[in-house]
Amino acid sequence: LAKTTQPISMDSYEGQEVNITCSHNNIATNDYITWYQQFPSQGPRFIIQGYKTKVTNEVASLFIPADRKSSTLSLPRVSLSDTAVYYCLVSLTGTASKLTFGTGTRLQVTL
Amino acid sequence: ETGVTQTPRHLVMGMTNKKSLKCEQHLGHNAMYWYKQSAKKPLELMFVYSLEERVENNSVPSRFSPECPNSSHLFLHLHTLQPEDSALYLCASSSSARSNSPLHFGNGTRLTVT
Numbered sequence: 001l002a003k004t005t006q007p008i009s010m011d012s013y014e015g016q017e018v019n020i021t022c023s024h025n026n027i028a029t030n031d032y033i034t035w036y037q038q039f040p041s042q043g044p045r046f047i048i049q050g051y052k053t054k055v056t057n058e059v060a061s062l063f064i065p066a067d068r069k070s071s072t073l074s075l076p077r078v079s080l081s082d083t084a085v086y087y088c089l090v091s092l093t094g095t096a097s098k099l100t101f102g103t104g105t106r107l108q109v110t111l
Numbered sequence: 112e113t114g115v116t117q118t119p120r121h122l123v124m125g126m127t128n129k130k131s132l133k134c135e136q137h138l139g140h141n142a143m144y145w146y147k148q149s150a151k152k153p154l155e156l157m158f159v160y161s162l163e164e165r166v167e168n169n170s171v172p173s174r175f176s177p178e179c180p181n182s183s184h185l186f187l188h189l190h191t192l193q194p195e196d197s198a199l200y201l202c203a204s205s206s207s208a209r210s211n212s213p214l215h216f217g218n219g220t221r222l223t224v225t
Contacts (some may be wrong), residue, residue, distance in 0.1 A: 019129070030194070031157050031211075032211040034211070034213055036214075041199070041218070041221065042216075042218045042219070043115070043201045043203065043216025043217050043218050043219055044201075044214070044216050045212065045216065046213040046215065049211070049213060064172040081211075100153075101146075101153045102153055102155075103152075103153050104153075
């Protein structure tokens with residue numbers, strides 16, 4: 001299984017850009033990288049998914065270098081409501097059922 | 112509204128009780144999952160169903176019994192649980208269990224075993 005490593009926690013002020021980096025050194029050729037957000041007492045929510053280079057949607061951007069051994073989730077201009085746990089996942093080739101959640105990064109946004 | 116609905120939201124049961132958790136997805140997906148999230152621990156995958164057939168069972172104790180009568184409904188039957196089984200139980204679905212399709216989660220059932 002492609003194990004991921006993320007910082008345990010991060011702090012930010014409202015309005016700042018937040019970058020959360022995830023390491024996945026043994027990512028396989030066909031694996032995708034997916035990020036989820038989880039608020040307390042709720043299920044994780046899909047944010048963004050990518051394979052290489054850069055992906056952007058209305059919520060975030062995902063940067064993946066050429067070697068794909070890491071990825072960075074970028075949240076522009078965070079607000080208090082972005083306080084949550086963010087999970088980076090790498091799926092085992094062709095088997096979504098093997099998605100392994102790590103401990104995630106707890107982001108705290110303050111005024 | 113997440114497209115995946117779980118009931119009940121909260122459940123308190125004794126160790127000798129039998130109860131069931133229910134999950135329903137309205138997304139037309141073919142795969143459904145049960146995850147367990149204990150305090151300060153990562154989400155643990157328990158069961159995976161693809162087109163109503165169980166394709167994954169991650170060494171879960173037999174006191175947890177899943178049932179998938181059709182591709183839209185998933186149950187988790189509980190009996191003779193232990194206090195350490197207290198956790199948030201999350202149901203998820205995806206378009207396929209054999210792709211990189213994202214998981215869509217419900218908001219979970221908070222289970223307390225007394």
